Amino acid sequence: DTEVTQTPxxxxxxxxxxxxxxxxxHMGHRAMYWYKQKAKKPPELMFVYSYEKLSIxxxxxxRFSPECPNSSLLNLHLHALQPEDSALYLCASSQDTVDxxxxxxxxGTRLTVT
Amino acid sequence: QKEVExxxxxxxxxxxxxxxxxxxxxxxxxxYFMWYRQYSRKGPELxxxxxxxxNKEDGRFTAQVDKSSKYISLFIRDxxxxxxxxxxxxxxxxxxxxxxxxxxTRLKVLA
Numbered sequence: 001d002t003e004v005t006q007t008p009x010x011x012x013x014x015x016x017x018x019x020x021x022x023x024x025x026h027m028g029h030r031a032m033y034w035y036k037q038k039a040k041k042p043p044e045l046m047f048v049y050s051y052e053k054l055s056i057x058x059x060x061x062x063r064f065s066p067e068c069p070n071s072s073l074l075n076l077h078l079h080a081l082q083p084e085d086s087a088l089y090l091c092a093s094s095q096d097t098v099d100x101x102x103x104x105x106x107x108g109t110r111l112t113v114t
Numbered sequence: 115q116k117e118v119e120x121x122x123x124x125x126x127x128x129x130x131x132x133x134x135x136x137x138x139x140x141x142x143x144x145x146y147f148m149w150y151r152q153y154s155r156k157g158p159e160l161x162x163x164x165x166x167x168x169n170k171e172d173g174r175f176t177a178q179v180d181k182s183s184k185y186i187s188l189f190i191r192d193x194x195x196x197x198x199x200x201x202x203x204x205x206x207x208x209x210x211x212x213x214x215x216x217x218x219t220r221l222k223v224l225a
C-alpha cells in the first residue's frame with residue numbers, strides 16, 4: 001500500500017480563521033513533507049520532518065505551523081492566511097534514508113483564502 | 115539558472131504515438147531522477163525513478179538518463195488519452211530530503 005491520505009479535500013477559510021490540514025501514511029516512512037503548489041507550477045517544498053523532528057523549513061511564514069505528532073501523522077496549522085496562500089497543499093512521505101528516492105504524494109487539500 | 119528545467123508544453127499527440135518528454139539539469143551531484151504524473155487537481159503520482167545513466171523500462175514507459183549531457187527523458191509508447199496529464203521530472207540534493215522539480219510538461223493525447 002503506497003497511500004498517503006489528506007483531509008480535508010477542500011477548505012475555504014477567511015483571513016482571521018484558524019484551521020488545520022491533516023496527512024496520514026501507514027507505509028512506515030519516517031520522512032514526511034509539506035508542499036505548496038500553485039496552478040501550472042511545480043510543487044514547492046515548505047517543510048520536511050525526519051523521525052518526527054523538523055528537518056527543513058524553507059523560510060515559510062509563521063502563519064503556517066507544521067506539527068508531526070507521531071510517525072504516521074503530519075499536520076499543518078493555518079492562521080491569519082492571505083489570499084495569495086490559496087493553493088493546493090500536498091503532503092508526501094518517503095523512507096528515512098538519504099539513499100531512498102521514492103516519494104509518495106497524497107491527493108492534496110485545495111485551500112481557498114477569502 | 116533553475117536546477118531542473120522542463121518545457122511546459124502543451125504537447126499534443128495523436129493516440130498511439132510515441133511521446134518523448136525531456137528535462138535538463140544543472141547540478142552534477144544529482145544521481146537519482148524521478149518522473150511523476152499529475153492529473154488535473156490531483157497529487158503527483160510517482161511513475162519511475164532511475165539512477166545515474168542508462169535506461170529503465172516499465173510497461174509502456176521508459177526513463178533514460180544521459181549524465182554527460184545532463185539530459186533526462188521519459189518515453190511513452192502507444193500513448194492513450196488516459197496519459198493526458200502533466201509530467202514532472204525531479205531529482206534530490208544528495209544527502210538531503212530536498213527534492214527539486216521541473217516545471218512540468220502538459221501532455222494531451224488526442225483520441
